[in-house]
Amino acid sequence: QVQLQQWGAGLLKPSETLSLTCAMSGGSFGGYYWSWLRQPPGKGLEWIGEINYSGYTNYNSSLKSRVTISADTSKSQFSLKLTSVTAADSAVYYCARDPYSNYFDYWGQGTEVTVSS
Amino acid sequence: EIVLTQSPGTLSLSPGERATLSCRASQSISSNYLVWYQHKPGQAPRLLISAASNRATDIPDRFSGSGSGTDFTLTISRLEPEDFAVYYCQQYGSSPLAFGGGTKVEIK
Numbered sequence: 594q595v596q597l598q599q600w601g602a603g604l605l606k607p608s609e610t611l612s613l614t615c616a617m618s619g620g621s622f623g624g625y626y627w628s629w630l631r632q633p634p635g636k637g638l639e640w641i642g643e644i645n646y647s648g649y650t651n652y653n654s655s656l657k658s659r660v661t662i663s664a665d666t667s668k669s670q671f672s673l674k675l676t677s678v679t680a681a682d683s684a685v686y687y688c689a690r691d692p693y694s695n696y697f698d699y700w701g702q703g704t705e706v707t708v709s710s
Numbered sequence: 711e712i713v714l715t716q717s718p719g720t721l722s723l724s725p726g727e728r729a730t731l732s733c734r735a736s737q738s739i740s741s742n743y744l745v746w747y748q749h750k751p752g753q754a755p756r757l758l759i760s761a762a763s764n765r766a767t768d769i770p771d772r773f774s775g776s777g778s779g780t781d782f783t784l785t786i787s788r789l790e791p792e793d794f795a796v797y798y799c800q801q802y803g804s805s806p807l808a809f810g811g812g813t814k815v816e817i818k
Contacts, residue, residue, distance in 0.1 A: 597754070638798065638809040653806070687755070695802035696745040698766065700754040 595620040597701035599688045601673075605708045611675040615688030615701055622646055622669040626691035629662060629673045631684040639684075643691060644671055678708045712736055712801050716810035722818040729786040731813045733799035738779045740803030746775055746784045749812075750795045758797075759784065789815070 601613030615627070623646040632638045642652035644662045652660050656675070664671040675682060686704050689697035713736040723729055733744065742762040749755040757766045759775035762782055772787040786793055794817050799810040 637811050638800075640807045689755075694760070695743075695807060696757070696760060696800060697747075697755075698757045700756070702752065702754045 595690065595699045597688050597690065597699055599686075599701035599704050601686075601704055601706070603704060603706055605678050605706065606710055607679050607708060608677055609708075611678050611682065611686075611706055611708075612672065613686055613688070613704055613706075614670055614672045617669040617671075617690070620690075620699075622664075622666055624693075626651075626693060627662075627664065627671045628689045628691050628697060629686060630689060630697070631686045633681070633684040636684075638687075641673065641675075641686075680708050682706070683708045711806060712739065712804060712808045714799055714801060714808050714810035716797075716799060716813045718813060719811070720814045720816060722816050723789055724818045725789050725791055727789050729784075729789055729793070729815055731784040731786075731797055731815070733777075733782040733784070733810050735780040735782075735801060739782075739801045742778050742782075743801060743803035744775075744777070744782050745800050745802065746773075747798045747800065748793075748795045749798060755798070786815075791817075 596618050599615040626643040626645050628643040629641040642662050644650045644664050659676045661674045688701040690699040715734045717732045744762045746759040747755045763775045774785045776783050796812045796814045798812045
């Protein structure tokens with residue numbers, strides 16, 4: 594059974610860099626896209642970006658200038674960095690697996706990130 | 711850009727009852743590429759249905775999806791206690807991906 598376990602800092606100050614990591618177990622890292630999504634309080638889900646085994650990345654155009662997604666295939670892990678955070682970046686962040694279909698068949702449990710001075 | 715509107719916002723039902731959830735798109739979804747997720751607080755969201763009507767692996771047959779074009783429905787034939795959760799639809803037929811705002815199914 595595929596499981597995604599995610600972790601990272603939950604409280605940031607404005608202008609800091611958000612950093613989250615997601616570890617996959619129970620399946621193959623290759624053959625999928627590995628994505629990050631977020632859900633601000635009271636708002637809908639937003640796709641942030643994705644990476645595949647070969648390191649190809651694709652980002653939401655609205656966040657592209659601040660986002661980097663990377664992967665360590667030897668550990669079946671992938672990471673999200675979002676620079677220059679503001680209060681608008683406060684959200685629950687999720688990692689998820691995309692079977693090359695643009696939907697998500699396995700998700701992490703979510704990490705709540707709050708940006709506050 | 712496709713906008714998905716889910717209704718109702720909250721559905722109050724008793725175990726054993728039938729739940730009917732709606733997801734309406736602002737324009738036709740290509741190839742009926744719509745999925746449904748179940749989300750319980752503190753847990754990972756769970757894929758229920760893909761391509762509007764295909765149950766995902768290990769999803770009980772009390773969950774069914776239907777619809778095409780702009781109107782889609784998730785039906786839970788008989789609610790079990792573990793089915794009380796928030797349900798989201800998502801379209802993946804065109805970019806950008808879009809999610810609905812969710813329907814909360816709560817115990818009456």
